[in-house]
Amino acid sequence: MIFSFEKYRRFLTVGVVGAIGAVTQAVLLVILVELLNLHPVVGNTISAELVILLNFTLNNCWTFKSHTGKSLWVRLATFNIVVLGSITVQALCIWVGTHFFNPELYLLYMIIGIGLGWVLNYYLYTRLVWFRERETSHRVHPAL
Numbered sequence: 330m331i332f333s334f335e336k337y338r339r340f341l342t343v344g345v346v347g348a349i350g351a352v353t354q355a356v357l358l359v360i361l362v363e364l365l366n367l368h369p370v371v372g373n374t375i376s377a378e379l380v381i382l383l384n385f386t387l388n389n390c391w392t393f394k395s396h397t398g399k400s401l402w403v404r405l406a407t408f409n410i411v412v413l414g415s416i417t418v419q420a421l422c423i424w425v426g427t428h429f430f431n432p433e434l435y436l437l438y439m440i441i442g443i444g445l446g447w448v449l450n451y452y453l454y455t456r457l458v459w460f461r462e463r464e465t466s467h468r469v470h471p472a473l
Contacts, residue, residue, distance in 0.1 A: 343451050346387040351443050354380040355436055362435065369423050369435035377416045381409055388454070411453040415446030 354376045361372030385408045389401070419442030426438030 340451060342391060343388065343454065344447075346384055346391070347443070347447055347450075349387065350380040350384040351440070353383060354443075355439065358436065358439060369427055369432070369438075370420050373419055373423050373435075373439055374416065377412075377419060381412050381416075384412075385409075393454070407457055408454070411457055412446075412450060414453075415443070415450050418442045418446045 354373075357376035357379060358369070358372050361367045361375055362369050365372075367375070385405055388408075389404065419439055422442035422445070423435055423438040426432075426441075427435055
């Protein structure tokens with residue numbers, strides 16, 4: 330069987346957007362923790378919200394550009410709510426890691442949290458944020 334890029338394009342582009350977001354979030358997290366001395370959970374929450382806006386923009390303009398059913402603001406609000414679950418998972422991973430293991434590994438805990446939330450996020454993106462309403466068939470049945 331030959332791999333079909335087009336069949337998996339959307340899934341792969343969500344992954345690319347997620348990777349760009351993860352790198353951006355990691356850089357922001359290091360800046361917030363190391364330079365501004367914020368707790369890693371607080372720094373992650375701030376960096377994650379900034380990356381939510383970046384990821385939404387990239388997904389909206391690239392991955393799901395043909396999905397225009399809802400207004401931009403409704404999609405942004407829905408996206409933010411959907412990703413809130415992933416941010417919670419990240420915050421829990423960072424909190425558990427920094428409190429019970431090695432606090433210096435907060436970036437590793439963030440990456441683990443991102444990984445745990447990625448598949449769930451894709452599923453919810455396609456079901457709640459950028460979905461296409463199925464066209465109903467309006468077939469006319471012949472009179473009996």
